[in-house]
Each structure stands twice: as C-alpha cells, then as structure tokens.
Amino acid sequence: MRLDDLLSQLPENYRPIENHGNGDITGLSLDSRKIKPGYLFAALPPSTDSGLDGCDFISQALKAGAGALLVPAGKDISDCEPQVPVITSPNPRQVIALMAAAFSAQQPENLVAITGTNGKTSVATFTRQIWEKLGHKAASLGTLGLYPPQPNAPAALTTPDSIELFTCLKGLSEQDFTHLALEASSHGLDQYRLDGLKPKAAAFTNLSQDHLDYHKDMESYLQAKLRLFENLLPEGGTAVLNADMLEFDQIRSICEKRKHKIISYGHNISDLQVVEQRPTTDGQELKLSLFGKTTHLKLTLTGSFQAGNIMASVGLALGCGASLPAIVDTLPKLSGVPGRAEKVGTSAKGGTVYVDFAHTPDAVEAIINALRPHTRKKLSIVVGCGGDRDPGKRPLMGGIADKLADRAYITDDNPRSEDPASIRAQAMSAAPNAIEVNDRRKAIFKAVSDLNDGDLLIIAGKGHESGQIIGDKVLPFDDRDVAREAIAATLQEENSGTDIKNETGVTNGT
Numbered sequence: 001m002r003l004d005d006l007l008s009q010l011p012e013n014y015r016p017i018e019n020h021g022n023g024d025i026t027g028l029s030l031d032s033r034k035i036k037p038g039y040l041f042a043a044l045p046p047s048t049d050s051g052l053d054g055c056d057f058i059s060q061a062l063k064a065g066a067g068a069l070l071v072p073a074g075k076d077i078s079d080c081e082p083q084v085p086v087i088t089s090p091n092p093r094q095v096i097a098l099m100a101a102a103f104s105a106q107q108p109e110n111l112v113a114i115t116g117t118n119g120k121t122s123v124a125t126f127t128r129q130i131w132e133k134l135g136h137k138a139a140s141l142g143t144l145g146l147y148p149p150q151p152n153a154p155a156a157l158t159t160p161d162s163i164e165l166f167t168c169l170k171g172l173s174e175q176d177f178t179h180l181a182l183e184a185s186s187h188g189l190d191q192y193r194l195d196g197l198k199p200k201a202a203a204f205t206n207l208s209q210d211h212l213d214y215h216k217d218m219e220s221y222l223q224a225k226l227r228l229f230e231n232l233l234p235e236g237g238t239a240v241l242n243a244d245m246l247e248f249d250q251i252r253s254i255c256e257k258r259k260h261k262i263i264s265y266g267h268n269i270s271d272l273q274v275v276e277q278r279p280t281t282d283g284q285e286l287k288l289s290l291f292g293k294t295t296h297l298k299l300t301l302t303g304s305f306q307a308g309n310i311m312a313s314v315g316l317a318l319g320c321g322a323s324l325p326a327i328v329d330t331l332p333k334l335s336g337v338p339g340r341a342e343k344v345g346t347s348a349k350g351g352t353v354y355v356d357f358a359h360t361p362d363a364v365e366a367i368i369n370a371l372r373p374h375t376r377k378k379l380s381i382v383v384g385c386g387g388d389r390d391p392g393k394r395p396l397m398g399g400i401a402d403k404l405a406d407r408a409y410i411t412d413d414n415p416r417s418e419d420p421a422s423i424r425a426q427a428m429s430a431a432p433n434a435i436e437v438n439d440r441r442k443a444i445f446k447a448v449s450d451l452n453d454g455d456l457l458i459i460a461g462k463g464h465e466s467g468q469i470i471g472d473k474v475l476p477f478d479d480r481d482v483a484r485e486a487i488a489a490t491l492q493e494e495n496s497g498t499d500i501k502n503e504t505g506v507t508n509g510t
C-alpha cells in the first residue's frame with residue numbers, strides 16, 4: 001500500500017503533521033526486531049519513566065530494511081540519516097494504531113469491548129459463549145489469550161499492541177468470525193492500542209484500586225478507562241454500565257453526551273437488575289428484573305459476582321442485536337472461566353478448594369463475599385501481592401483477607417525484582433491474625449492440610465496463570481496443579497497416617 005493512501009484513510013484531524021516523501025509500505029511495526037523490508041517503523045516514546053525510547057532503535061530498523069518512519073513531532077533523528085519517508089506526529093502511538101486499523105482493514109462485524117478493574121475476562125467469555133449458543137462464529141480475546149486459539153494469536157498482554165490487535169482482527173474476519181468480545185485494559189486504552197476499533201457495544205464492569213504504579217491516581221485510571229466510551233465507542237453504540245458503581249452517574253452522563261444507547265445492570269435499580277440471589281450446591285438461583293419483567297434463572301456458576309458479569313454480557317449481546325428471550329435461554333448453559341472461582345477439588349477431610357484470579361483489594365473482598373455463602377464452616381484464603389506493581393494495594397489486600405476470612409495465609413505472588421519478604425511484610429502490616437508462609441507452594445499445602453469438613457479455601461491471585469515471576473525468570477507454577485497435589489497429599493496422609501503439616505515449612509505465624 002502507498003504511504004499516502006494509508007495516511008489518507010486516517011481521520012483528518014489525526015493525520016500526522018509532516019510527511020516527507022512517499023513509498024510502498026509492506027507492513028507496520030513498532031518493534032525494530034520485527035521489521036521486514038518495506039515496513040514502516042513507528043518509533044514510540046517510552047510509556048513510563050523506565051520504558052525504552054523507540055527512537056533509539058531507528059538505525060536498527062533502517063538496517064533491517066524499514067521503508068518509512070513514524071517519529072514523535074520535534075524529535076531530531078538526523079543522526080540516523082534516514083533515506084526513507086519520515087512522518088511525524090505529536091501522538092505517534094495513536095497514529096500507528098489508526099494506521100494499523102486502516103492497514104488491516106477488516107474487523108469482525110459485531111465487536112464489543114469490556115473495561116473495568118475486575119470481571120473483564122468473565123464478561124468476555126460469557127459473551128462469547130452466548131453468541132456461540134446462538135449459532136454465531138464467535139471469539140474472545142484478553143487475559144486468557146484468544147479463544148478459540150488460532151495460529152499467530154497475540155500472546156502476553158490483556159490488550160495486545162495495536163499492530164498485533166488489528167492483524168488478529170483481520171485474521172478473525174478472514175476466517176469468518178462475525179463476533180468478538182475483547183478485553184480493554186486501562187494500559188491498552190491509555191496507550192491508544194485500541195484506537196481505530198469499531199465496537200458496537202462497550203461495557204464498564206467496575207472500578208477499584210489497581211495499576212496505580214502506572215496511572216498514578218484513581219482519576220487518571222478512570223480517565224484511561226473512559227476513553228473507551230468517549231473516544232472509541234461511536235455515537236449510537238451501546239454502553240453497558242454497572243449501576244452499582246459509585247461513578248455510574250458520571251459515566252452515564254458522558255455516554256448520554258456521546259449519544260450512546262445505555263443499558264444499565266446490577267443490584268441497584270437498572271435495566272438488567274439482579275433482584276435476588278440464592279446460592280445452591282452447584283451454582284445459584286436468580287430472580288431478575290429484565291427491563292421491568294421478572295425472570296427466574298438457574299446458573300451453574302459459583303460466586304455471587306458472576307450474576308453481574310452475566311448481566312453485562314446480556315447487555316453486550318443485546319447491543320449487537322440479539323433478542324432478549326433468545327439470550328436468556330442460553331444463560332443456564334454457560335460455563336465458568338478457567339481460574340475464576342474455579343473449583344479444583346476437595347481435601348481428604350472434606351474442605352473444598354477454589355482458585356481465583358483476585359489480585360486487587362476489591363477482588364479479594366468480592367471473592368470472599370461471593371464464596372462465603374457456599375460454606376457451612378470456615379473460609380480460608382491464600383493471598384499474596386505482586387512485586388513491581390502498585391505497593392499501595394498490599395496492606396489493603398492483607399487487611400481485607402485478615403478481616404473477612406476465618407484464616408488468611410499471606411505468601412508470595414509474582415515477586416518479580418522485589419524482595420518477597422518485604423512485600424509480605426507490607427501485606428502483614430495490616431493483617432495481625434494472618435499466617436505468613438514464605439513460599440507459595442508451602443502456603444497452599446499448609447492451607448489445604450488445615451481444611452476440615454465443610455471448610456472452603458480460596459487460593460487467590462494467579463487464577464489461570466501457569467508461571468510465577470521471580471526475578472526475571474518465569475518458573476512453572478499453576479495454583480490449580482499445586483492445589484491438586486496438596487489435595488492428593490491429604491488423601492495420602494489419611495491413608496498412610498503421616499503428618500504432612502511437618503513438611504509445609506511455615507516459617508512464622510501467629
């Protein structure tokens with residue numbers, strides 16, 4: 001594609017301010033290591049103080065055959081002596097996303113995006129399942145990757161970078177996927193990774209403290225998420241908003257100004273209202289008011305918060321034109337999301353073990369409250385906090401676990417480059433009754449071995465993840481596998497009479 005043709009497809013007010021020359025563009029990349037001959041290289045400024053500057057890789061990109069450059073306006077790159085067209089923009093991140101969307105050209109026709117601190121993965125998964133059950137070819141993309149899996153699918157990030165994202169959307173369209181539910185992380189929205197997306201509907205699940213290492217304060221975090229409704233969802237698109245959120249009125253008024261159709265949901269009075277919830281042994285029974293009409297429903301999903309997630313998915317499916325009765329018919333058949341309130345087994349003495357991805361104060365509180373009705377006896381939780389991430393969360397998470405659970409075990413999550421003992425100490429500072437265990441595996445073994453008949457254990461933090469990040473290494477670690485091993489050990493202990501508690505290595509506790 002000719003560079004000028006590509007640029008002419010961008011909205012007028014987003015076109016780069018300078019354009020020196022023209023040429024054929026064979027592809028786009030924001031990573032010099034992925035440049036092939038004829039590609040345009042977008043040299044992006046760092047997104048954080050410790051990030052790298054893409055302009056430092058221009059020479060490398062030119063050596064690899066870059067056919068054009070996109071650089072930040074005002075940046076002097078004369079040292080690199082580029083002999084290719086150079087375009088400049090005050091916001092190259094946004095411009096490369098819009099270019100990626102124009103270059104890839106195709107997106108599934110029914111595309112929805114979900115933002116919010118918690119629940120994005122569940123809502124994306126349930127929305128995909130609803131569509132599948134209605135007979136559509138549907139996919140979901142987010143923290144769990146692309147489902148159904150496809151070759152060359154984006155990996156690693158919840159919201160992939162713009163080039164991976166739009167290449168993926170094109171691939172899905174070419175394979176006749178008509179529906180896609182996409183998670184929109186606050187990093188992704190803030191870094192314009194999704195600009196150029198054409199969603200029909202967007203949902204805001206909730207807002208609580210997370211990612212303040214990046215966004216600095218809650219207002220900036222909220223503003224990043226609001227970009228989905230203010231900048232990406234087109235006029236007339238459907239905004240699915242959680243009426244239980246403190247920020248509901250603020251978000252609703254933004255959506256009204258943008259002339260979005262609004263569908264509210266939640267426990268408060270709303271279009272898709274959860275009026276009553278009753279936990280059952282294998283799920284829950286709901287009394288709903290759907291646009292004023294009372295409806296009773298049985299879900300095979302554990303966890304009271306799943307009712308809200310289901311309502312968000314109903315709103316998104318409505319926003320893409322499905323009929324309410326048809327959607328409601330699919331709901332009893334929806335299945336849970338891996339690593340989200342996932343039941344992994346029962347210990348020898350009869351305690352049930354769940355794994356959940358909860359890694360924010362709010363999510364820890366929500367999962368405890370959601371699973372509490374499912375136990376007749378004691379509820380325990382294993383929890384840890386990530387290194388190199390918002391340290392303000394640590395005492396909050398420790399405090400909530402200590403206060404709401406009958407037994408809290410504080411251990412390591414992904415310590416990354418930080419000293420795990422120091423992270424645990426910050427969580428323990430607000431958790432006077434918690435038990436500190438200096439190794440996640442040992443903590444899970446101890447918590448499982450402490451379970452008695454009717455108890456319930458939540459292993460929080462890592463959900464579906466299959467690795468633990470220690471230093472710069474990702475070591476194999478899946479909470480579900482470790483929990484199953486620990487459960488097997490209790491059965492073995494019961495059969496052989498050995499005491500595995502002596503092998504749990506608890507270093508300190510109160």
Ligand SMILES: CC(=O)N[C@H]1[C@@H](OP(=O)(O)OP(=O)(O)OC[C@H]2O[C@@H](n3ccc(=O)[nH]c3=O)[C@H](O)[C@@H]2O)O[C@H](CO)[C@@H](O)[C@@H]1O[C@H](C)C(=O)N[C@@H](C)C(=O)N[C@H](CCC(=O)O)C(=O)O
Nearest residue numbers: 030031032046047048051052054057157158159161185187
């Ligand atoms: C903090 C953050 O979000 N950083 C993202 C940001 O990186 P950055 O631009 O600041 O810095 P950099 O990656 O060090 O490099 C700068 C530029 O130089 C380029 N480069 C770098 C090296 C090289 O040899 N050649 C080269 O061209 C890079 O491609 C990049 O364009 O832009 C990059 C390109 O899009 C992202 O890959 C990178 O995500 C990093 C890997 C990351 O870990 N992000 C996490 C925090 C994230 O985005 N998480 C969210 C939320 C998850 C959740 O909700 O829990 C997500 O959506 O996953």
